Amino acid sequence: MPESATALQPASAAEPPLLEIHGIRKGFPGVVALDNVGFKLRAGTVHALMGENGAGKSTLMKIIAGIYMPDRGDISLRGQRITLKSPIDALNQGIAMIHQELNLMPFMTVAENVWITREPKNRFGFVDHAELYRKTEELFKTLNIDIDVRVEVQTLSVANRQMVEIAKAVSYNSDVLIMDEPTSALTEKEVAHLFAIIHTLRAQGKGIIYITHKMNELFEIADEFSVFRDGKYIATKLSSEVTRDDIIKMMVGREITQMFPKLEVPIGEVVLSVKDLCLDGVFSDISFDVRAGEIVGMAGLVGSGRSNVAEALFGVTPATSGTITINGKQVVMHSPAVALAEGMAFLTEDRKETGCFLGLNIQENMDSAVLNQRYVKNGFVQNKQLNADCIAMAQRLRVKTPGMDEIILNLSGGNQQKVLVGRWLLTNPKILILDEPTRGIDVGAKAEIHRLVSELAGQGVAILMISSEMPEVLGMSDRIVVMHEGHVSGILDRNDADQISIMDLAAK
C-alpha cells in the first residue's frame, strides 16, 4: 500500500485531526450502546471500525452522521467543536454517510439522484438538464466512475448504485465519508472498483470511516483501525503492525463477567435432524442435529444466514432442498402451521415485524399460536380456561403489567419478549428455536430468559438458540454451530469452544 505510507506521515502536532470523537455516551432504554467512546480520523486515511455484532459501531456512525444525538461527549471537526442535530446538519458540515440500504430513487436518472434538491436551474426556474448532466459527468470523472448519468437508477447494478451514492456524498463537498459494510452485496471485481474509488478519495485528502466484518478487507484498504467491544472503545492501531489473530483477540477479549445458569441435564435422543438443507442463494448444505435436553447454540456474523436457516426450519421461508427429520420422521416444512403441528416453536428475531401484534393486548398476543391446537370447541374459544392459563403463564414468566388487557405496545422490550416466549410455551413445544432471544432487553429479563431456557432443556425440550452475544452462546450451549456466509463452518463442543475459536470460524 504505497499511498497509505505517504498518507500516514505523522501529522504535525499543530494540525488537528479531521474528525475527533471524545467521550461519547449513548444509552437506549435498558442498554448502554456506547460508553465513553472516542477515536480520531485523520485526513487522507481510511479508518476501519471493527467489532462484533452489537459492539456499538453502527450507533457511533449514526451519531457522527447526525441520526442520533449522543447523551454526552464531543465531536470536533478540524479542531472545532460541532453539534449535529440532524443528517442535514452533518451534510452541511461535510460529513456524509453511505447507507447499507441504499437511498436512491429508482425511477429518476443518475444525475437527478445525485443533485436532488440542488438541481441547477435555468433563467425560467426550470431544471437545466444539460448543466445537470455536465456537472454529474464532471463529478464522476474526478472519481473514475464510468456510469451513464442519463439512465434511470433502477437499471443499475447494486454496485453501480453504490457508486452513485458515493458520488452523491462527495458532491456535498464532504470531507468525512462513512461507509457501513459497503462490500456486503458486491462481487470481487466490483469490490476492486470500489477500492480504487476509495483510494482516489483518500488521495484527495478525504477521511473515510469504514465499517467492516471482513478481516482481509481491513488489511487491503484500511490505514488504521479502531476496535470496539460491548459499547466500549478498545484500541486504535495501524493495520500494518498487527496480525489477524491480534485483531480477533482485541475484538473478543472480554472477560466473561456474566454467568449463565447452565444446568447439567441428561441428553436424550436426536429430536431434530437437519441434512443438506439449502435455500438457493442464501444458504446451502446445512446439516446438524439437536437432541432432547440439548441446547445447540448458533453463532455467526449478521448476514451469515443463521436466521434464514431458522426460518426454513419453521417453514416461514421453506428450504429449496435437503431434509428435516423430526423424531425420525421426515417432514416437509412448507408452512409454520406444519412446524407448529410437529411440536416446534419459533421465537423470531424481530419482535416488531414478526413477533408482536402491537395493537392487540397481552392476552391476544399470548394465545395466537396455541389456539391452533387447544382451547377450542366447535370453533368457539374456551375463554375461561384459556384466560386462566395465560395469566398463569404471564405470572410464571414474571410479565410486569397492570392487566392482561394491556396493549403490548405499552410494555418494555423485555416484557414483550416474555409475552412472546409465553405464546410458544403454551403450545408445549418439543423443539424450541430461539432467534436472538435476549436482544435489546434489560439485564434482569435476560437472566430470567436464560434461566427459563435452561429449565426447558431440563424438561427434555430440544433447543436451537441463535445469538450474536458470545457470552450467551458460550454460557448456554452444549454444542455450537458456527455459520459463515451461508455455510456451516464448524460445530464445536462446549468444552472446545471459546470466543477465539468461534470468531475464527465466523470471520474466516
Add this chain to the structure above:
Amino acid sequence: MTMTISNATNAPASRAPSVGTSTKFKWPPEASILMVLVGISLFFEALGWYINGQSFIFNSERLQIIILQMSVVGIIAVGVNMVIITSGIDLSSGSVVAATAVVSASLAQVSDFPRAVFPALTDLPVIWPILAGMTVGLLIGLLNGSLIAFTAIPPFIATLGTMVAARGFAKWFTGGMPVSMLTDDFAAIGSGANPVYIFLVIAAIFHIVLRYTRFGKFTYAIGANRQAARVSGINVNRHLVYIYTIAGLLSGIAGSVTAARAISGQSGMGVMYELDAIAAVVIGGTSLVGGLGRITGTVIGVLILGVMMSGFTFIRIDAYYQEMVKGAIIVAAVIADQYRNKKRGR
C-alpha cells in the same frame, strides 16, 4: 455461578408483582360513537321542533324508515367490517348487490309474465332465487379472496376489478332492462321490517363469530400483524379467502333484499353502497390499519349514517348538501381514527 440467577429471582420486591388484575371500570370503545349518535339525534330533535314544530326522534314511523333504509347497507357493512379488520378493503359490494339482485330476481318471476328471463324457471319456490343470489355473491367474494391471497395484488385493486366486472355482468344479464313481475313470496322478503330482522340476525351472528370463536380471533391477529400471524401457525391465505367470501355472500344477501324491496332487479342497484358501508364501518370505530373494530360499532355507524340522511331530509336540506356533509363526516371519522392510532403509538 448462580449469582445472576439469584439476582434475578430474589431481586427486589418490585419484581414480584407481575400481572395485575385491574378491575377498574372501562367504558367500552363504542361508548364514544354512541354519544355521537345521541348527539346527532338530539341536534335534529331540536331543529325539528324549531323548524317543523314536531319531534324528530319520537316518531315510530320515521324510526322504521331510517332503519329500513339502512339495513341493506348494514348487511354489507358487517362483511366489510371483517375485511377492514384484516386491513383490507372491499370496493365490490355495491356491484355485487346489482349482480345478485338481477340474478335472484330472474328466478323469482311469475309465470304469467310473457317476457321472463328464464321462461322455464318461473313461479319457483322462494328458496331458489335466494340461494342463487347468495351463490353469485359467494363466488364473487371467492374470486376477490383468491386474487388477494394467491396473487398478492392489493385488495383495493382486486376488488376494484370485480366492482367494474360485476356491474358489467349485471348490465349484460339484464340487457339494461329491469327484471320485474316478481312473486309475492319473494317480495315478502323486503316488505315490512323483514330487512331489519335480516340485518340484525346477521350482525348478531358475526358479532359472536368475531368475539367468541377462533375464526374471529385469527381475523384480528391477521389484521394486527400478518407476518406474526403466519409465524403463529395461522393459515393467513386461507383465512383471507374465507373473509372475502363471507363479505361477498353478505353482499349477495343484500342484493336479494334490495330486489325484493323494489320488487324488481336492476343493473343500476347498489351504486355507491360499498362506500356507504365503508363509511359506516369507519364511523363505527374500525381502524383502517387493521386489527381493531367491532360489529356493535358498525351497527351504530350504520345508524349514524341513517339518522343523518333522514334528519337532513326532515329539516328539508337539499340532497346535494347532504352528500357534501356526508363526505365531510367520513373524512372526520378517519381523522379521528388516525388520532386514536397516534395515541396508541402506531
